[in-house]
Amino acid sequence: MTAAKTVEKELKRIAKLDRYVRPEKITGAIKLDSNENFALDAKFVLQIVTEAARRVDLREYPIDELDGLYAQLAKYTGINEKYIGAGSGSDQIIELLLTTLASNNNKKGKKGSSGRAAVFVPTFSYFINRCELHGMAVDKVPLEKNFELDIDRFAKSAKKAGLVYLCSPNNPTGGQIPKKDAVELLDRLDYDNALVLVDEAYSDFASYSLAKEATKRDNVIVLRTLSKAFGLAGARVGYMIAGEKTAGLFRSTIQSPYPVSTLSLTIATGVLERADFVKKTIEDVKGERRRVFESLDEIKGIKAFRSDANFLFVETGKKKRYSAIAKALEKEGIVVKMLGNVSGHTGCMRVTIGTQEMNDRFLKCVREGAAS
Numbered sequence: 001m002t003a004a005k006t007v008e009k010e011l012k013r014i015a016k017l018d019r020y021v022r023p024e025k026i027t028g029a030i031k032l033d034s035n036e037n038f039a040l041d042a043k044f045v046l047q048i049v050t051e052a053a054r055r056v057d058l059r060e061y062p063i064d065e066l067d068g069l070y071a072q073l074a075k076y077t078g079i080n081e082k083y084i085g086a087g088s089g090s091d092q093i094i095e096l097l098l099t100t101l102a103s104n105n106n107k108k109g110k111k112g113s114s115g116r117a118a119v120f121v122p123t124f125s126y127f128i129n130r131c132e133l134h135g136m137a138v139d140k141v142p143l144e145k146n147f148e149l150d151i152d153r154f155a156k157s158a159k160k161a162g163l164v165y166l167c168s169p170n171n172p173t174g175g176q177i178p179k180k181d182a183v184e185l186l187d188r189l190d191y192d193n194a195l196v197l198v199d200e201a202y203s204d205f206a207s208y209s210l211a212k213e214a215t216k217r218d219n220v221i222v223l224r225t226l227s228k229a230f231g232l233a234g235a236r237v238g239y240m241i242a243g244e245k246t247a248g249l250f251r252s253t254i255q256s257p258y259p260v261s262t263l264s265l266t267i268a269t270g271v272l273e274r275a276d277f278v279k280k281t282i283e284d285v286k287g288e289r290r291r292v293f294e295s296l297d298e299i300k301g302i303k304a305f306r307s308d309a310n311f312l313f314v315e316t317g318k319k320k321r322y323s324a325i326a327k328a329l330e331k332e333g334i335v336v337k338m339l340g341n342v343s344g345h346t347g348c349m350r351v352t353i354g355t356q357e358m359n360d361r362f363l364k365c366v367r368e369g370a371a372s
């Protein structure tokens with residue numbers, strides 16, 4: 001096949017794939033659709049951004065700033081910096097890992113090959129989209145009725161894959177895999193030809209992290225981000241925690257030399273230096289999560305699922321109720337992620353936990369919609 005024909009064929013394949021659609025920005029709306037952290041005081045972030053802007057010299061490449069970030073990440077996570085690698089959001093780390101794996105992808109879809117990924121569904125659809133973009137076959141194992149993971153069933157698929165993705169707490173369902181099950185899965189997949197990616201974007205709101213487990217293994221990478229709990233989605237700073245060999249290779253060879261801007265690095269370091277303040281906000285969000293969950297539970301016809309993240313997965317049931325709630329939210333200027341029917345659950349939405357006032361306005365809309 002000529003080069004031009006190959007390109008044409010590949011572009012045709014890509015044009016048919018699902019893609020991530022960035023949410024629309026509605027001026028003045030209350031944004032509860034992307035799991036950002038609006039409970040974190042905007043003034044707190046602004047002050048750190050202003051201090052950072054005064055300090056940095058953007059004429060220079062970032063050199064020391066990356067070391068500064070590693071030192072603060074080590075302090076926050078309690079994990080030595082030799083196990084940590086940073087990137088421009090966890091999205092970019094995912095992308096780099098897929099690029100690296102896909103370059104060895106001539107065995108597409110074969111058992112145990114790097115061209116085959118295993119995920120449970122529903123999960124973070126961006127990850128599936130990116131695997132497919134890279135030409136990987138993706139085995140999708142459904143979660144059980146209440147979005148619990150059957151680890152025997154999952155391990156069967158995972159064993160055939162070169163890449164295994166565990167989103168925990170899971171987006172969009174919110175639950176974290178029980179620690180015992182998660183560690184058992186890592187034990188069962190503890191062999192060199194399977195890379196296990198544990199996406200812990202929301203673990204700051206959860207009860208445990210697998211970061212320590214990852215440092216003990218060469219085939220496990222835990223992905224974290226400052227976009228959620230740390231309120232820095234716009235700064236684009238993510239990090240991974242892995243075994244010393246894997247993390248070292250990521251930093252020295254896989255990652256580009258200057259993946260994050262000096263400004264973002266300085267801001268991220270500044271926010272991490274004040275992690276105690278952020279931790280208080282995380283506790284506030286967890287309190288609100290419980291309150292919103294309990295309030296939803298009292299509304300007839302509405303079911304919320306237990307969450308370990310800063311959002312709730314809500315099932316509203318029949319179409320009439322779903323539409324009435326959507327209308328009430330629109331009128332109130334609140335944006336949530338409308339998911340429709342998901343894995344046998346009807347009229348679903350994912351709502352970010354915001355400030356008490358935002359959450360009250362959301363609850364008011366659900367009550368109104370459910371009563372109409």
Ligand SMILES: Cc1ncc(COP(=O)(O)O)c(C=O)c1O
Nearest residue numbers: 089090091124171201225227238
């Ligand atoms: C599960 C999960 N992983 C990763 C990301 C991306 O995070 P980042 O902003 O660090 O790229 C998100 C963002 O929504 C997410 O939900």
